[in-house]
Amino acid sequence: MEDIAGPFRASEAIAAGKISRGRVAGPSVERLFPDVHVLSDQVAGPADLAGRAAEAALYVEGAVIGGYAAAELLGASCGRRTAPVDLVVGRRRVRPRPGLRIRQDVLAPAEIEQVEGLLVTTALRTAWDLVRELDPIEGVVALDALARRGGFDPTELLATVESRPRSRGASRVPEAVARADRRSGSPPETRMRLGLVDHGVPPPVPQLEVCDGEGWFVGHVDLGWEEAKVAAEYQGDHHRTDRDQWMHDQARFAELAGAGWLVLPCTAQDLRFPRAFAKRVLAALAARKP
Structure with missing residues (x-):
């Protein structure tokens, strides 16, 4: 039996004959979340935000990775590597877990893309979420990084403000847009x-x-x-x-x-x-x- 690379759902791996129940319960496999496991020597460290995001994505079927973890996966790293992983789960009720933030937002198809087999919020949507949440400096930091990597003009966020003026933190967006400059290199x-x-x-x-x-x-x-x-x-x-x-x-x-x-x-x-x-x-x- 070959070792499984990366995190896996134990029920699926057992059914496919990739691993035995005994080994899943043994010391060489670590349980991350209910039904989500990883070989002990492959556990992502606290500073490996992309690795922790890949682990968390298996916790909720169809969940979309957002926030700083999405930025990391999109190649626009802009926050603490030890930041919690945001999981966007729609209207479902999901039990929170250490290191995760569960968000019950409903995303449009155009706000989701796939990176390395994982569903993540697009650069523009990720910027919208982070700017509304962060302080004035870090909001611009995130917007610069995501606009540069995502190839969008920061002013595009203003249209989102107009369409969603009652969204929490929307009042922070115009100032961040005014101060943003996607030419920034880091x-x-x-x-x-x-x-x-x-x-x-x-x-x-x-x-x-x-x-x-x-x-x-x-x-x-x-x-x-x-x-x-x-x-x-x-x-x-x-x-x-x-x-x-x-x-x-x-x-x-x-x-x-x-x-x-x-x-x-x-x-x-x-x-x-x-x-x-x-x-x-x-x-x-x-x-x-x-």
């Missing part, structure tokens, strides 16, 4: 942009293309102010701990400097306390004012 870049603008920095251009004095392409910067030739670049931990990434960054910064650009690095600490970073950016813009 959630930290969106947080950096919003933190700067909220502290008086003129709006930058996300993923700005930089050329040298002869018009040759140099690269893209996370955020750029073209007239002043100032850029802000988010530097996550891997930029420091990965030697190849660090060497790549140094060569890139040297090329930008050769083209007359000043690059200001932004760290996770700067995202938590954006005022000081905003002051540095404002000083650089003032010093390099054309």
Whole structure:
């Protein structure tokens, strides 16, 4: 008997002869939800949001994955990997379980797509759900990531507001749309942009293309102010701990400097306390004012 890859419904696997009842009850198989099991060495960890979503999808027949888990599966990761998995189950009453959030929303067929064999809410519907739920910063973070990956204009959410004005949290959507920019390359870049603008920095251009004095392409910067030739670049931990990434960054910064650009690095600490970073950016813009 071959091992089963990934989570499975025990009743179906036993009926198909893929596993015995004895083994299901044994130590090599872990029970996740009623009738949902997985081999013990394949259990998704708390930080594996996509893996936990695949496990949860078997709990309710026909359930649709939503929220941060849907964003993860759509390739628009934008929240905590340890976030609970949202299951959209329609009007059915389903007992909640640890790590799951049961939502009794009714989805239109156009709001559902299939990813790796799993039913998930589309990028636009996922954005509608998350923006209405999250705080003003994280709502824009989710909208940027989903609009970029899903290829839709954030303003498309305004039509949903008009058709569903009484939906909980709908009043949060227009502000998020006004602040969204799907050119943003990552959630930290969106947080950096919003933190700067909220502290008086003129709006930058996300993923700005930089050329040298002869018009040759140099690269893209996370955020750029073209007239002043100032850029802000988010530097996550891997930029420091990965030697190849660090060497790549140094060569890139040297090329930008050769083209007359000043690059200001932004760290996770700067995202938590954006005022000081905003002051540095404002000083650089003032010093390099054309």
